[in-house]
Amino acid sequence: MNQGTLYVIATPIGNRADMGERAISVLKQVDLIAAEDTRHSKILLQHYNIDSSMLAYHDHNEEQMTPKLIQRLLAGDNIALISDAGTPLLSDPGYRLVKTAHEESIKVSPIPGACAAIAALSVSGIATDRFMFAGFPPHKQGARQSFYQEFEHQAATLVFYESSHRIVASVKDMQLVFGAERKVVLAREITKLFETVHSSTLGELPEWLQADNNQQKGEFVLVVDGVEVQMSPQSAELEQVLKILLEELPVKQASKMAAKITGMKKNQVYKLALELSGK
Structure with missing residues (x-):
């Protein structure tokens, strides 16, 4: 028997109109929806006439529920994972389930959408x-x-x-x-x-x-905002040299020549050259 797929589906973070057509379609077709809060998700699912079976999957029961969901996936069931709002796993439950699915070579497919x-x-x-x-x-x-x-x-x-x-x-x-x-x-x-x-x-x-x-x-x-990193005089010189060389030379040659000019380590120079060239 073919294994099922675990769909990780983003749901709206406030405005229901942000629910994607693909998310609705997949939620209607899966064998089971694992929801962080079934009472909360029931309102959203009813709005879109989604009547797939649903069970609770949250921080307090994920250790217990993960093996059961994995067994269903291995048996061929397709399962959708949703959180109360937004993209699952971003400060929401689901990491254990997704990690275990990968370990069992179960296909995990994202249905992208809202993320705060x-x-x-x-x-x-x-x-x-x-x-x-x-x-x-x-x-x-x-x-x-x-x-x-x-x-x-x-x-x-x-x-x-x-x-x-x-x-x-x-x-x-x-x-x-x-x-x-x-x-x-x-x-x-x-x-x-x-x-x-x-x-x-x-x-x-x-x-x-x-x-x-x-x-x-x-x-x-x-x-x-992050901390503004002050470039050392040596690093500033290297960047200037590389910019000039990269106008005429490939990354590898420019890096080699810049390292000789500045006396800096080759791997450090090459890394900066890649960044400056956008590769």
């Missing part, structure tokens, strides 16, 4: 060439500050989720760790009626939040 982190990044105006998704910070202040300190010197753009209960305290802790001048974009209630996208600094954001209680409600994504 990516949506917030796209409207942030902060660099998106490199970013790090860090999910939810810890609830308690001490642990939360230690958590932020792990990213204090990170050059990539940082993306965090936060709840309404802790948003002000969390932003104050960010300010303490990252500094008041660090740029931040707060995206609240993305795709919903009271959607907010507010660009600020960490020094200004707590006061802005406290000035309007309505802005402290809902679900939040915080996009924080």
Whole structure:
């Protein structure tokens, strides 16, 4: 018997119109839907006349349910994994199931769609060439500050989720760790009626939040600018040399010549040459 497929399906994060046609089609055809909260998902599925069987798969039962779902997949059933909103596994359950499916050589297929982190990044105006998704910070202040300190010197753009209960305290802790001048974009209630996208600094954001209680409600994504890395004089010289050489020479030859000129290590020079050439 052929094995089934595990479909990892994104669902809307607020606006039902963001539900993709392919997601609806697959959800109607699968043998089973594994949902983070069946009561929550039932409303969405009924809206699209989806009557596939559904069971709960969440943080508290994934260890118990994963082997059962894997057995069904091995027996030929197709299963869809959905979370309450957005793309599964991004601060939502599913990692154990997907990991085990790969270990059992079961096909895992993504049905892409809404994702709060990516949506917030796209409207942030902060660099998106490199970013790090860090999910939810810890609830308690001490642990939360230690958590932020792990990213204090990170050059990539940082993306965090936060709840309404802790948003002000969390932003104050960010300010303490990252500094008041660090740029931040707060995206609240993305795709919903009271959607907010507010660009600020960490020094200004707590006061802005406290000035309007309505802005402290809902679900939040915080996009924080990374640390600006200062290039050393030696690295700056290498980059300038490489840019000139790459105008006339292939990457390999330009790297070899730049290493001789600057005295820097060949592998370091070659890596930068690849980045500058876009390869």
